[in-house]
Amino acid sequence: MLADGGSRGLLRKTFGELGLLSLSAFLFAFSFPSFISVDGLWPLVFIALIPIVPVIHRCSWAAAPFYGAFYGFLSYAVFNYWLTTFHPLAIFIVPVIYAVYFLILFPALKAVDLFFPRYAYWIQAVVWVGYEYLRTQGFLGYPYGNLGYALYKVLPLIQISELTGVWGVSFLIALIGFFLGHALLFTFEYDASFFVSLKVWFSRRKAALAVCSVLLVGTLIFGFVVMRGSYDDQRPWKVALIQHNADTWKGGLPTYRRNLRTMIALSDRALAADEPEAVIWSETAFVPGVDWHSRYRTDSERYALVEELRNYLADKSVPFILGNDDGQKADPGLPPVLSDGRLNRVDYNAVLLYENGKLRQTYRKTHLVPFTEHFPYKKLFPGFYQLLVDHNYHFWEKGTEYTVFETDNGVHFSTPICFEDVFGYLSRRFVRNGADVIVNLTNDSWSGSVAAQMQHMGMAVFRAVELRRSVIRSSNSGMTCTINPDGRLTGMLEPFAEDYYIGSVPIYAERNTLYYHWGDWFPLVMLSLGLVLLLVGGVRKIVLRKS
Template sequence: MLTSAFSGGFMSYVAWIALVPVLFSISEDSHRQAALKGFVMGLFHSMTLFSWIVYTMHVYGFLPYIFCIPVLVLLASYIALYSSLSVFAASFFKGRPFLTALAFALVWVCTDYARGIIFTGFPWGFLGYSQHEKLSLIQVADLAGVYAVTFGIVLFNGFIYWAISLAAKAKTIGCRAFGVSGSCVLLFFAIFFAGYFYYGQSRLQEISAKESNAGRSKIAMIQGNIDQSVKWDPAFQIFTIEKYVAMTKRAAEEKPDFVVWPETAAPFYFLFDKSLTKAFLDSVKDIGVDLVFGSPYVIFKNKEPEYFNSVYSMDKEGKIKGRYDKTHLVPFGEYTPLKDWIPFIGKIVPLEGDFSTGDPGRILETASLKIGTQICYEVIFPRLSRLMVKNGADLIVNVTNDAWFGKTGAPSQHFAISAFRAIENRRTLIRCANTGYTGFVLPSGQVRSVTGLYEDAIRVGDVPVLKEASFYTEHGDLFIAVCFAALIMCFASGLLVRLSKK
């Protein structure tokens, strides 16, 4: 049920009831049994949601399936520890459905936050992302990020659990079982969810109106659809440049403010590889548009190379105005963690050496706008987008190469994650991918002009440029601190109840 909620459409509503069964299943269990059930739930959910890892490891990591599947199981087992902890915490409040529901939601979002930090972080597949199409349900993200949406979903599951438990109790011993405490709990849930849904609907209308009245910028994006198997082949480098240039010339006919190419669209070390750099500059200088493009970069310090996954901003005269270097790298994709301990495991990306990290929050400038650039995997980390908007970014630009994922569920999951960065910071997000999905996400979360997968595509859009700062942009993850404090209070009250019974 959890995994099906990420399928989109009507199925996304399944998330709002998917956790009810596990709460009932632990009602008579020990804490250890509850933790085990939470682990099993998380294990199978993670294995199905992240099954695309097997494809990527097999096709581009050249690992046999016999090794790819254990990698998936290992990752899923790690993620399952977090859901196990949430169910384990809920089991401490057996017989008190309200505290069960509240503690379950609080621990769930706190462990999500922890998962986004521990071991460099892997905040992919949070439950809130399943609702990316339900705009009125996700506007609270501008208050507390995707964590607020996840909290609402998990707490609603807890409310259903409480309501059914109370109905069963009333049937057994009479309606007086509802009592004063039941009325208070019902009032709490009624106020919370009424506020949640009212805020979402009213905020959606408000932001949509602001989008209509905001200043506009015309942006073009090029989806070159370069096959990953030939992307770094020297025989195809000139072909790749020529293809992007030809598509950019067509896009330039609509006179965009700037044109965006995807991550590593120029598949060579820009400014270091002299012949390819000259061919590139000779090709683009006559187009007459500002260009934002991805290309790796290398410098030498003490005769040792340092490699960067970079994005450049170039004006219409061919002058480089700035460079952004990726700050959050993909383990085993762009660097090899613990390579001194596990030297037999290397990177999937076919480039020399490990990449180095750049400076977080660096802004690129075009002729008229400041842009916050997120390269591929970086967009799954809310903090990075928020930092760029705080530093003055008018737009968020996410360039990516999702060709690694093939036609699996990963590209749509990745797009759903990136859409939340627009809502959280109330900025238009420009998402340009090599093979899709490419599209615009407005500050309200509305998606425009999305391409399909594996097609040559040009997208030109007139998008709003909002200047206001959201509560989340200004205050960050304050909600997580509140959840943690509330969680301590829940366990403290539970402990007091147990001591009073002794």
């Protein structure tokens, strides 16, 4: 009977803890744009981490990795639900990756809880930011879901990004969440009513409460002060953004031809309606390689379509910026078609600048999407590589140059492609190379989801604030918009609509931010501090046990 009772008690405890983790996962996911709200329910992010704290505190060391894997998988399966429309493999791969990440993170958070019980919430927030930074690095780098991005619409709270990057906003959110989580844990363990227990907790943590309050209020004051500035006196750049509302990769040559004529029609309407200084199409808006077919003409039908585009651009004095599959010779010393019939060709996801009918400059994407655009472990995992190939994933070559385009009227801009704009370091590199405006060309139509497009756009807001540069987004289906250097959305097209938008952004380059100069210094400090504290806490625990 005792054994049965113990088993039932353990089962209830386990299901209770899984319930708390599920609550946290849903709060996290719904803080961002989701199928519940396409704008996101941002206040939820401040309480999303609260249910994690009692689970981490009460679970065994053996259970911590299991709970971490459960939480990582569930939170990202809900948060990235739209990956199901991209490919069934994607919705499996991403949550599994995060199951592994949290399998490691939860024991680290538990170690902090054990080593530093009085100051755990501070150090857990530090460790969390270190985790967010690490998971954006390398081949699997993926910044979607960094806590700070949930606040893309709360402009006063995100202006500190010019100092710390998005990481400072994530730290503030994590600190509040873990602080309140430990308050909740205290109410579970203190022998009094819920509100009496909370009162006792806060009375014992007056200094910490004061510091948290100062950080929050100080962040708001800084934000309001910075946002008092105006960009009305800056030189505006008027652009026409073309949203043709079609997935450019579907349908082959008939689709490419139809899409081209749609974009030409929309561009002509925009040029007739106003006098934009540039016309911007989206990522791979035109698929057949313009440079390749102009040089080598290995496909007569695609060459004819390229000529149609070039003839259209020939008499246009306004610059055209367009995404293209840029084919180049793999071996410059060999002919374009090899003796066995194969093309001597590699492909880049590229942006072309056409001005006065001539191809002026090209940017080739440097940070490719893992698995779907790039898989460098073909020899190590040949079976998995073949699985990706069999599922029609399109692999590109990586570009090497961080191009800054310049138009005849003196506008300097760079063009991160697709999800390149979710990496702060990339936009920073472009700006340090001389870009005054960030122009993101993307194709998010495959998601079939407004929420997915809003998640992507929300991260672009932080690039504007971090570097105090205007951001332009030209998407084939949304979110096509303009963003001021303070993160304000100044205009946006309806998603999944065939339309054009003419908007102006200020060319502002008068002040360079701390993030411009120091980059990701804040998460590096958090990561280093977290590792040192975990090491010191572990050594201290071992010494105390032996003494």
